Amino acid sequence: MTRISFFHSLRGKLLLLFLAVSLIPLVTVSILTYTQARNALKNEVINKLIAVRDIKAHRIENYFKTRLNDVKMLSQNPFTLAAIRAFEEAIHTDMKRLGQDEVAVMNKHYRTLYQSKPKLVNANDGSAYSAAHAQYHAMFKAYQEIYGYYDIFLVEPHAGNIVYSVVKEDDFGSSLLNGPYADTNLGHIFRKVLLANRDLTHFEDFADYPPSKEPASFVASPIFDEAKLIGVLIFQIPTEQIDDIMQERSGLGQTGETILISSDDFLLRSNSRFFQKTTLFKQKVYTEATRASATGETGVKMIIDYRGEPTIIAHTPLDIPDVKWSLNAKVDQAEAFAAAQTMLFWLFIFISIAVVFVVGTALFFSHSIAKPILNLTDIALRLANGDLNLKVNVKNQDEIGVMAQAFQKMVVNLRLVIQDIVHVSQGFAQGDLRVMPKQTAYQGEFVQIKNALETTLSDIRKVIQDIVQMAQELAEGSLHFTPQAEYQGDFIQIRKALEKAFSGRQQVIEDIVRVSQGLAEGNLHITPLAEYRGAFVQIQNAQKRALSNLLRVIEDIVQVADKLAEGSLDIRPEAEYQGDFLRIKQALEMASTKLADAMLKNKQQDWLKTGQTQLNERMRGEQEPIPLIQNLLNYLADYLNIQVGVFFLVEADRLKLVSSYAYKQRKRNDNEFKLGEGLVGQAALEKKSLLFSQVPEEHINLSIHSGLGTSLPHDIFVLPLIYEKQVLGILELAVARHFTKLEIEFIEQIADHVAISFKSAQSRLRMQSLLEDSQQLTETLQEQQQELCDSEERMRNLIDTVIDGIITIDEQGIIESVNPAAENMFDYMWSDLVGQNVKLLMPEPDRSQHDQYLRNYLTSRQAKIIGNIREVLGQRQDGTKFPIEISIAEVKRGKDRLFTSIIRDITARKEAEEALQTQQEELRATNEELQSQSEELQ
Structure with a gap:
């Protein structure tokens, strides 16, 4: 038997036909679904990145604008003007006092005392x-800590010396014109400011x-x-505050980040969250996005980032004075399209299962069709080889079964005829002219029978040959067969039947091939054209049903894709699906649902971000607390349609x-609450928001009033404003409806x-109050200092x-x-006494015992001479001793104590007392002598 390759056989062709009819629409639907899902995810990621980029760019620009406004405001403050003047005057005063130049005073005196001591006052x-x-x-240190600056500098403009610094690192006291740090970015910005006008501020880019x-x-x-330019005020900006803004990754997933890049050297100006060590000035980001931002372009690109990963980047240049920076918001493509890749994986699994199912089904049905034909072909070949003991084992109930029965009958009849022919031929060969066919169909004379048998045998042989050829042609897949024998009589009907059978099957197979080719070329409107009869009508009906169902599926897919492209997300397949097509319908409905959810989430996120952006605009600027809250309430009332709102401080x-x-x-309401009292007090106590719905009238303090009447709110939302775990105030909002989850999330x-x-x-x-108090205090101190100077001058004149x-x-x-007077009294110069121990003016033993007397008094506080007048001996420079009268008073100076001694030289008084005493003794002696003489005279 001639062997035919599988894919050239009828069974192979049927298998390919089944695969084409089932897999072409399935693969088409899968590709369209994956493409739509990937594009939707891409648009969602891009929208998120653009929103994050714009928000971060706005925050960074506002951050530096605020820093420039801070330094400008403080430089114009009278407190700062007074400070720079005071430091310069103090330096000149100390230069005169110490007899040194400014550099020596700064390096040898101020740096020694204050360097690296920010807490020393x-x-x-x-x-x-x-x-x-x-x-x-x-005041400067408080300003630095409140606003988060690393350091604050005051620089005098003439020599460029840093006369004051809060932190006082190694740059304190150095010159920014010719000192060791003159070539740093601190020196650069100082020289820029010297050339600027009074209203211009400068920003200097990051550098080591x-x-x-x-x-x-x-x-x-x-x-x-x-x-007159009297100085320069400089703020040192820390990197931590910028990193806090850039490394906040809400909406960026696991691989997303935002970075700052300089458009001059393309080095990072913020630390990447993917590196433990600092990347500031360490990592270069020279990509298509950074180059585009350097030319002023804003956009989105899908490129390889500086880490070598495929990413989606939203980039934009920044509007920051004196520098050319750009901002990138990016996320890895692997994370962005993870959902689409998962969908692709499951589509592949689904298609693989469908291929296995279709192949199994095709093999089963092709086997049921091809096996009987193969059996008939084998019987025809065996019949051609002379084997008449054949039995056709075909149990099909269709046209093939009918053909097999006819074939079986033909074999039986042929075997009988041949037996008669052999029988007659043997009889003829034996000379038995009386031999009769065993069949009663034979009549007439033997010659006529012989001739008829020979003719019949000849015709049958030809017919059999045609049948064998027909079977071979069928086995080889050829449908173009022409009978070769000359048929006569009833054999002509056999010929016509064979030709008709071949013609009908040829039309059916060609029609199936034509329909399959049309489907392969995408023609879903092709229809069977052959004339089907008998069981072939079922094939025609099956083809029509398959084409109709496939056309409805494709039309539904196209309609869903068109509606999704137009933005309509509520479209659903309308056709009735059966079998495996139900999975396609479910996939379309799931894709539409997911896209609708994604669009809804995007819309909600846009609403949240728009509200936050508009609120930021309302709260910008230097507003006082109460107007700031009033702007907040007005904005929330407009944006959220809130009827009543209050704020408790x-x-x-x-x-x-x-x-x-x-x-x-209301008359029964109170404008104040204690912690834990009422909804407001409870929210403040628990430090968490509270939402109440359908609260009874007797428990409601907020009501909605209009010109038409009064109504009660449906929902009340209470929100504590917490800063560093401390409750600053309570915001209470009331509406005549339900608060939505999105509104609660926004608040x-x-x-x-x-x-x-x-x-x-x-x-x-x-701070403003402190500055005003400080200014007033400064003026008061100046007045008191002037009064003190006048008092000291009067006291000095009095003392002198x-x-x-x-x-x-x-x-x-x-x-x-x-x-x-004390100089003259002890015969010392002022410079010889100041700084020496007072015991220098005492003779022994008081000189040796004086320090111990003083320590005993400071310890016990028991005064023997404080407040009393005593007579002691003093000692002049030449060593002579003289009597003095001394009175000591204790004076407090801050935490210290001073002792003031008033000393009077009583030498003249002592001499007068001694002279008087001598005279008295002389008078006493004279009186005694006169008394003695008087007694003698008596």
Whole structure:
């Protein structure tokens, strides 16, 4: 038997036909579904990145604008003008006092006392600089800590010396014109400001700054006294605050991040969250996105990032004065398209299962069709080889079964005829002319029978040959068969039947091939054209049903794809699906549902971000706390359609109503609550938001009033504003409807930002009050200092003219001041006594015992001579001793104590007393002598 390859056989062709009819639409649907899902995910990721990029860019630009406004505002503050003047005057005063130039005073004195000591307020060295430092340091340090600056510098404009710094690193006291740090970015911004006008501020890009041992950037503003430049104010900006903004990754997933890049050197200006060590000035990002931003372009690109990963990047240049930076918001493509890749994997699994199912089904049906034909072909070949003992074992109930039965009958008849022919032929060969066919169909004379048998045998042989050829042609897949024998009589009907059978099957097979080719070419409107009869009508009906169902599926897929492209997300397949097509319908419905959910989430996120952006615009600027909250209430009322809103400020342990929107107080209501009292007090106590629905009328303080009447709110939402675990105030909102989850999410999202803004407003107000108090205190101190100077001048004149000696000592007995009378009394110069121990003026043994007397008094506080007048001996420079009368008083100076001694030289009085005593003794002796003489005369 001739062997036919599988794919050239009828069975192979049927298998390919089944695969083509089933897999072509399935693969088409899968590709369309995956493409639509991937594009939807791409658009969602791009929208998120653009939103994050714009928000971060806005925050970074506002951050630096705020820093520039801060330095400008503080440079114009009278406190700063007074500080720079005070430090310069103090330096010149100390230069005269110490007899040294400015460099020596700064390096040998100030740096020794203050360097790396930011908490030191006063060195207590008696210098004018320490006095100025004690007066201004606390305020500058408070400003630095409140606003988060790394350091604050005051620089005099002539020599460029840093006369003041809060932190006082190695740059303190150095010159920014010719000192060791003149070529740093701090020196650069100082020289820029010297050339600028009074209203211009400058920002200097990040660079390595040796004194801080890390990168630093600076903002600076000139300090003018009317039209005269008297100094430069410089703020050092830390990197941590910028990293806090850039490394916040809400909406960026696991692989997303935002980074700052300089468009000059393409190095990072913020730290990447993917590296443990700093990437500032370490990582270069030279990509298509950074190059485009450097030319001023804003957009989105899908490129390989600096880590070598395929990413989606939303980039934009930044509007920051004096620098050219750009911002990238990016996420890895692997994470962005993870859902689409998962869908592709399951589509592949689904198609694989479908292939296995179709192959199994095709093999089963093709086997049932091809096996009988193969059996008939084998029987025909065996019949051609002379085997007449054949039995056709075909059990089909279709046309093939009928053909097999006919074939079986033909074999039986042929075997009988041949037997008769053999029988007759043997009889003829034996000379038996009387032999008769065993069949009663034979009649007439033997010759006629022989001739008829021979003719019949000849015709049958030809017919059999045609049948064998037909079977071979069928086995080889050829449908173009032409009978070769000459048929006569009833054999002509056999010929016609064979030709008709071949013609009918040829039309059916060609029609199936034509339909399959049409489907392969995408023609879903092709229809069977052959004339089907008998069981072939079922094939025609099956083809029509398959084409109709496939056409409806494809039309539904096209309709869903068109509607999705137009933005309609509620489209669903309308056709009735059966069998495996139900999975296609479910896949389409699932894709439509997921896209609808994604679009809804995008819309909600856009609404949240729009609200946050608009609220940021409302709260921008330097607003006071109460107007800031009022703007917040007005905005929420407009954006969320809120009918009533109030704000309670926390003061000590009470909550006080300070701002409201459309709120009308009832007579029984109170504007203040204690912690834990009412909804407001409970929210403050628990530090968490509360939502109440359908609250009874007797428990409601908020009501909705209009010109038409009054109604009760349906929902009340209470939100505490918390900053660093401290409740600043309570926001209470009421509506005549239900609060949606999205509205609650929006309110809770803005809570931290509102708390920070409110805290900043309070800090600004408190700082302004402190500055005003400081200015008033400064003026008061100046007046008191002037009065003190006048008083000291009068006291000095009094002391200089008094005839008694006045000496002042400290707790160690060191002389601090001596008046001219004391100099003359002890025969010492002022410079010889100041700084020496007062025991220098005492003779022994008082000189040796004086320090112990002083320590005993400081320990026991038992005074023997304090407040009393005593007579003791003093010792002049030449060693002579003389009597003095001394009175000692104790004076407090801050935490220290001074002792003031008033000394009077009583030498003349002692001499007069001695002369008087001598005269008295002489008079006494004379009286005794006269008395003795008088007694003798008597």
